[in-house]
Structures are given as C-alpha cells and as structure tokens.
Amino acid sequence: MLTLNRRSFIAAGASSLAMSGLSIPALAQDKPEVTIAIIGDGRTGPWAAARADITGYDFEKAIGARPRWQPGFTASLPVMEAIRSGDVDFTFATSTAVVNAVDVGIPIVPIAAFPLPVNTVDGVVRKESGIRQATDLRGRKVAYQRGTTGHFSLLKYLEAAGVDFSEVQGVSLTGADGFTALSQGEVDAWFHWQPAATIGLARLADQVNRLDGVPTYDYAFYVAREGFHQEHPEIAVRLAVAVREVQRRINADPAGTVAIWAANGGFEAGSIEAKAFEQLLTEKRVSESTAVDLRPADKQAADATQVLATSFYKHGVLPREVDLPGFILDPRFDPVREAVAGALAA
Incomplete structure (x- = not known):
C-alpha cells in the first residue's frame, strides 16, 4: 500500500x-x-x-x-x-x-x-513587605519560574548581595501563577521578565514596588x-x-x-x-x-x-x-x- x-x-x-x-x-x-x-x-x-x-x-x-x-x-x-x-x-x-x-x-x-x-527582568515586591533590597528577601516567599531567565537573574541578584538561594523561600510558578500569587499576597516577591512584569506592576500599582538593580545576565x-x-x-x-x-x-x-x-x-x-x-x-x-x-x-x-x-x-x-x-x-x-x-x- x-x-x-x-x-x-x-x-x-x-x-x-x-x-x-x-x-x-x-x-x-x-x-x-x-x-x-x-x-x-x-x-x-x-x-x-x-x-x-x-x-x-x-x-x-x-x-x-x-x-x-x-x-x-x-x-x-x-x-x-x-x-x-x-x-x-x-x-x-x-x-x-x-x-x-x-x-x-x-x-x-x-x-x-x-x-x-540588562533590565528585561524585574523583581516586583508587595509594598507591605518592606522589601527594598536583596538582603531583605531572606526568609521571604519569592516566586520565580524554575530554569528560566527570571530564575537566573534572581540567583545572580542574591549572589551579588551575599544571599544564598537557600535563605529565601523559593516558589516555582509560571508567570501567570506567579502574578496571581503576588496579587493575592501568597508570596512577597515575584521575579519575571517583560512584558508580564511591567503589566503586573501597572495592574497592582497601589500594592507593589519594583526593586532597583535587578540585572539580566x-x-x-x-x-x-x-x-x-x-x-x-x-x-x-x-x-x-x-x-x-x-x-x-x-x-x-x-x-x-x-x-x-x-x-x-x-x-x-x-x-x-x-x-x-x-x-x-x-x-x-x-x-x-x-x-x-x-x-x-x-x-x-x-x-x-x-x-x-x-x-x-x-x-x-x-x-x-x-x-x-x-x-x-x-x-x-x-x-x-x-x-x-x-x-x-x-
């Protein structure tokens, strides 16, 4: 046939x-x-x-x-x-x-x-968390997507400040789930790339801040x-x-x-x-x-x-x-x- x-x-x-x-x-x-x-x-x-x-x-x-x-x-x-x-x-x-x-x-x-x-990844944090820099992430719940550009930026951001990844409570979530978790207060911070991060900042303008100095490597x-x-x-x-x-x-x-x-x-x-x-x-x-x-x-x-x-x-x-x-x-x-x-x- x-x-x-x-x-x-x-x-x-x-x-x-x-x-x-x-x-x-x-x-x-x-x-x-x-x-x-x-x-x-x-x-x-x-x-x-x-x-x-x-x-x-x-x-x-x-x-x-x-x-x-x-x-x-x-x-x-x-x-x-x-x-x-x-x-x-x-x-x-x-x-x-x-x-x-x-x-x-x-x-x-x-x-x-x-x-x-160099700035395509953002670290977005809830205002009420009081997080202003990498050292403030110790002991906090941080959302990221495992094995991605956002994950790598988070690792290097912490490393540059002398913070080991084991010192934060990392939660691996997709971009959409990470945004939802941040908006509902289930995590203190969210590391993600553009455009999702900037759109998330705009939607939660009165609830979140953008961390300074989060580089993309x-x-x-x-x-x-x-x-x-x-x-x-x-x-x-x-x-x-x-x-x-x-x-x-x-x-x-x-x-x-x-x-x-x-x-x-x-x-x-x-x-x-x-x-x-x-x-x-x-x-x-x-x-x-x-x-x-x-x-x-x-x-x-x-x-x-x-x-x-x-x-x-x-x-x-x-x-x-x-x-x-x-x-x-x-x-x-x-x-x-x-x-x-x-x-x-x-």
Whole structure:
C-alpha cells in the first residue's frame, strides 16, 4: 500500500496539476516552507510585526521562503522539544533553552546571538513587605519560574548581595501563577521578565514596588533545526538578518508598532497592556529589543551562557555540567558564523 507524507502529497498534487495543464503559482513552486515558533499567541512581538510587513518591509521576500507560523509556546524552552520532533525549523531561544537543548542532545544550530536587555527582568515586591533590597528577601516567599531567565537573574541578584538561594523561600510558578500569587499576597516577591512584569506592576500599582538593580545576565539566540539548516542554510541566515531588520523598525516606532499589535488583537488600544508595551518598546526593555545588535554565536555568547549553565548545575536545575563553549564554538559551525557575519555586514 502506498503512503504519502505531507511533502510527497504536495508533490503528487503539483504533478497532477501540471499534467492537467493548469498553472501552479510561482510562490508554491519556488519557495520552500519554514516553520517558525511563536512564543505566545502571535499577536505581539517581532513575528507579529513581520507578519504585518511592518513599515512596508516584505518579510517573506526577505527570507526567500514561505513562513508557517507555529504559535502557542509559553517560553522558548518547550520549543526545543518541537525542534526535536521536527515540528519547528527556526526559533528565538534564551540561553536556558539552548543549555537544556545541548544537555539532552536536541539537534539545533546556533545561527546568531545577542545579549538580552540588562533590565528585561524585574523583581516586583508587595509594598507591605518592606522589601527594598536583596538582603531583605531572606526568609521571604519569592516566586520565580524554575530554569528560566527570571530564575537566573534572581540567583545572580542574591549572589551579588551575599544571599544564598537557600535563605529565601523559593516558589516555582509560571508567570501567570506567579502574578496571581503576588496579587493575592501568597508570596512577597515575584521575579519575571517583560512584558508580564511591567503589566503586573501597572495592574497592582497601589500594592507593589519594583526593586532597583535587578540585572539580566542572559543571552538570547536564534537557532535552526539541524535538518532544516542542512537543507536550507541560506534561509536560516536570511531569517536572522530579517529579524534584525524587523526589530530596527520596531525600535524606531514604538507607538506605530503598538498600533499594529492592537489591530492584530493583541490588546485593546489605550489599555494597560498597550501602554506597558509602548513604554517597554520605548525603553528597549523587551527581550528582542537588543536583537538590533545581533551577531554570530561567538565566544562572548558561549562564555556568558556557560555562566548560566554552571549556576543552574550548582543549584540542581541541571543534572550535569554542560559544556557550552564546546558546543557553540564547535568548528562545524564556523561556516554558519562566517555566513551570518557576511550577511549582517551587507
């Protein structure tokens, strides 16, 4: 019995159309498809701006492929399993996602990297708690999401003040649950990234404060599924360049970008969310704001990510030490670095 997978089915259909004398659109014939992971519902963020051809930028033409959008991921970490299964070809990934992928052997190719904004993670505390600095967190209930950028920032924030993580009552919760716990007084502090942290601050304005000096130490990457990169290395590189261009346009016009996202159903115009997003885009505090500084995945990115991996191993988040420079700087990725450097400089 003959079975057809999706690609052979499409090919068979195209052959039948050709035999019947019907023309096939050039787009379907000439452009391969790339499945891009979307973290969230796809109504905000750089991919939403790309889909809307922000300020006339033809994203599909720029990458030379037909994007297939795969929304619904809560963070970049779950995307790694979708890459393993072949359901995603290209994605944004924090260092935490890359570290976990390397640890369990998920086939990724680091295409490009950039340091996250230094203030993309916030520590939000209840006013009644009296918490003003890291040392005040001793003995307090602190919500965070285990194995994420927020978790890493919390660890380093405490470490810089000489506070051991064991001295706080850490509670691992998703972003939504962390916000709820803070709003109901079930925890004293909540460490999370943008935009959720700023939206949470706005919603609980009379109940909470933002801690000063909570830095973000994490890097971010754009990675491709190894099999996809082997078939279409030029598209993976073009995607990185296109992301940078889209982000440049977002940074140049925060209000216009927010209007695009509101029209896309991301939030109501003039809402708390809309105001928070415009503030964050203006201040360049969302994760992708610094994607304008995209560069090949280099030693600086590898070393910074190793610090995260070592910290997570020390605190039991990872079962073993992971060698990030050994992976990211593997000579087999040298052609990728050279191609990305050339494309970004063009």
